[in-house]
Amino acid sequence: MPVQVRGEVVSVRRAGQYHVLTVTAPGVPELARPGNFATLAIGDLDSSGLLLRRAFSIHGVQSRGIYGGTIDLVIADAGPGTHWLTQRRRGDVLDIVAPLGRPFALPRDPVSCVLVGGGYGAAPLVFLAEHLRERGCRVDVVLGASTEEKLFGVLEAKRIASTVTITTDDGSLGETGLVTDHLRGVIDRAATDVVYACGPMGMLAAVADIAAEAGIHSQCAVEESMACGIGVCMTCVLPVIGEDGITRMLRSCVEGPVFRGDRVRWQDVGTIPPDTLGAPMPEGRDR
Amino acid sequence: MTRAVVRHSTAAAAVPAIDMSTRLGSVGLPSPVLTASGCAAAGRELDQFFDITSIGAVVTKSIMLEPRSGRATPRMAETPSGMLNSIGLQGPGIHAFLEKDLAWLRERGARVMVSIAGGTTQEFEEIAKILREHGGFDALEVNISCPNVADRGQVFACRADSAAAVIGGVRRSTDPSIPVFAKLSPDVTDIGTIALACIRAGADGLSLINTTLGMVIDVDTMRPALAGVTGGLSGPAIRPIAVRCVWQVRDVLPDVPLIGMGGIRNGADAFEFILAGADAVSVGTVVFHDPSAPARVHAELATLAAQRGFTRLRDAVSYAHREADPPPADTDDGYDLSLPEWV
Numbered sequence: 272m273p274v275q276v277r278g279e280v281v282s283v284r285r286a287g288q289y290h291v292l293t294v295t296a297p298g299v300p301e302l303a304r305p306g307n308f309a310t311l312a313i314g315d316l317d318s319s320g321l322l323l324r325r326a327f328s329i330h331g332v333q334s335r336g337i338y339g340g341t342i343d344l345v346i347a348d349a350g351p352g353t354h355w356l357t358q359r360r361r362g363d364v365l366d367i368v369a370p371l372g373r374p375f376a377l378p379r380d381p382v383s384c385v386l387v388g389g390g391y392g393a394a395p396l397v398f399l400a401e402h403l404r405e406r407g408c409r410v411d412v413v414l415g416a417s418t419e420e421k422l423f424g425v426l427e428a429k430r431i432a433s434t435v436t437i438t439t440d441d442g443s444l445g446e447t448g449l450v451t452d453h454l455r456g457v458i459d460r461a462a463t464d465v466v467y468a469c470g471p472m473g474m475l476a477a478v479a480d481i482a483a484e485a486g487i488h489s490q491c492a493v494e495e496s497m498a499c500g501i502g503v504c505m506t507c508v509l510p511v512i513g514e515d516g517i518t519r520m521l522r523s524c525v526e527g528p529v530f531r532g533d534r535v536r537w538q539d540v541g542t543i544p545p546d547t548l549g550a551p552m553p554e555g556r557d558r
Numbered sequence: 559m560t561r562a563v564v565r566h567s568t569a570a571a572a573v574p575a576i577d578m579s580t581r582l583g584s585v586g587l588p589s590p591v592l593t594a595s596g597c598a599a600a601g602r603e604l605d606q607f608f609d610i611t612s613i614g615a616v617v618t619k620s621i622m623l624e625p626r627s628g629r630a631t632p633r634m635a636e637t638p639s640g641m642l643n644s645i646g647l648q649g650p651g652i653h654a655f656l657e658k659d660l661a662w663l664r665e666r667g668a669r670v671m672v673s674i675a676g677g678t679t680q681e682f683e684e685i686a687k688i689l690r691e692h693g694g695f696d697a698l699e700v701n702i703s704c705p706n707v708a709d710r711g712q713v714f715a716c717r718a719d720s721a722a723a724v725i726g727g728v729r730r731s732t733d734p735s736i737p738v739f740a741k742l743s744p745d746v747t748d749i750g751t752i753a754l755a756c757i758r759a760g761a762d763g764l765s766l767i768n769t770t771l772g773m774v775i776d777v778d779t780m781r782p783a784l785a786g787v788t789g790g791l792s793g794p795a796i797r798p799i800a801v802r803c804v805w806q807v808r809d810v811l812p813d814v815p816l817i818g819m820g821g822i823r824n825g826a827d828a829f830e831f832i833l834a835g836a837d838a839v840s841v842g843t844v845v846f847h848d849p850s851a852p853a854r855v856h857a858e859l860a861t862l863a864a865q866r867g868f869t870r871l872r873d874a875v876s877y878a879h880r881e882a883d884p885p886p887a888d889t890d891d892g893y894d895l896s897l898p899e900w901v
Binding site for chain 2: 272273275312320321322324366368495498499501502504505506507508520525541542543548549
């Protein structure tokens with residue numbers, strides 16, 4: 272159950288090419304689970320022409336402390352809305368809705384888990400790793416980005432994970448290549464039971480494939496563009512196969528953002544597969 | 559169910575003494591603020607943020623006869639003070655809607671205006687008949703801004719004859735006690751002509767306006783931003799167009815119930831529509847900014863109208879159409895021309 276609260280900015284600090292925003296969010300830390308996200312309004316309606324909220328996966332929570340409950344969000348300065356957020360200062364007020372979306376499903380038993388993050392898709396993974404470690408799970412982390420500056424969470428991952436594998440496209444840090452070039456090796460070495468992933472769609476598709484080949488379960492958190500974040504606008508849909516074998520266009524904000532890797536039709540994202548429930552019939556044929 | 563604590567509300571603490579009730583044909587509502595079709599799903603999500611039984615009614619997302627996948631993504635682009643969307647009426651079909659969505663709304667105790675859409679006049683009529691058989695809702699809104707399969711995909715709302723055919727068919731297929739509202743498109747040469755045609759065809763009232771057609775091109779990909787190429791523009795950017803449409807239709811049809819909508823953010827925006835001639839307003843796209851907006855708009859509208867001296871909101875309907883106020887008398891202009899006493 273999400274809440275809408277007014278939060279005060281505690282700090283905005285740089286982390287590579289990203290900014291980590293810590294903001295008070297009364298009631299949210301107690302409700303938030305790894306994989307949940309929060310949305311922030313950009314300015315107020317009288318002065319801002321940016322109507323849509325921005326969505327960020329929750330990087331961490333502190334339920335107590337001198338500020339009361341706070342949440343951490345990782346922001347990539349990628350446009351006027353996110354830029355405005357990076358310019359906030361201590362004491363500025365933000366309109367927050369959180370926690371939103373379905374969190375990562377956690378294993379009941381102390382199994383071996385690999386967490387894969389692409390760019391700032393790594394944001395929810397430390398939060399997730401903490402929960403997995405509490406359950407006695409082994410945690411290995413694979414983080415990748417195009418270049419060192421675009422990696423996120425490397426130090427935090429090293430503190431909590433059994434092994435951390437870093438990849439960059441340009442070789443500026445860690446191995447040269449993609450996270451998916453090294454994932455199978457990590458799975459084999461760690462005898463992984465579950466893969467958790469968050470990052471761009473192409474990376475998630477490849478992660479889901481590798482997990483399927485290895486015969487293990489994958490949980491993928493998608494980054495779809497959203498207008499409302501609460502399930503009413505129907506803009507963030509993607510084709511997902513249900514328990515009944517039928518493909519439906521599901522909302523990544525409420526039915527996701529975490530999906531089972533083997534349920535998403537990755538190759539068909541951005542389209543309506545012809546066998547989707549309610550898909551338009553080809554020209555000239557009756558429904 | 560526990561309700562989210564909304565600490566966001568900017569509503570004044572004191573409840574102003576004003577009667578906010580309104581009428582949409584045969585149906586009386588305690589509040590003139592409704593949700594807008596397509597911006598509230600079937601109420602359940604928004605009920606986490608405010609009590610959906612406290613507003614006038616929930617206007618549900620347009621429902622069609624069969625389940626519908628909608629269009630490919632991207633379906634949305636943000637625009638200055640607005641957004642462009644091309645969802646393609648994704649929905650579960652009328653039967654699943656009745657079983658899951660309408661049943662929940664009734665159990666919750668919300669007043670419901672069901673929005674219906676179709677590709678043919680027959681589809682509209684068929685949905686209306688299924689709804690008549692089922693009952694359990696308060697009013698119908700007919701979304702005639704959808705493509706007419708028989709007319710090369712031209713939307714019904716663009717022509718008086720096709721709009722009237724749909725409205726006539728739905729009116730005949732619907733229980734006479736249920737008001738039928740036609741939702742009009744602003745993308746026409748003369749909205750008064752279409753409004754008149756819908757009323758003559760049996761509509762009890764009109765909803766003004768649907769989105770206006772727009773387009774965004776992504777300068778990075780150098781392709782249209784939406785998979786559907788064009789989309790409907792909504793949000794504060796279109797509010798002056800919507801207020802103009804309400805004003806023009808009110809001029810043509812002085813006594814017909816009107817629901818005004820298009821870019822309402824706050825109570826003042828809603829009040830503009832009331833003054834232009836709307837008996838009620840729908841709050842749509844702003845919900846994507848502030849999910850508790852409908853309840854907030856109600857509170858702000860009540861405060862503002864009371865501050866303007868109204869004790870019944872319905873007295874403010876069309877108030878901007880009155881003759882210009884007489885110029886203030888000379889003695890009220892701030893200058894006292896009489897000689898001071900000590901002279």
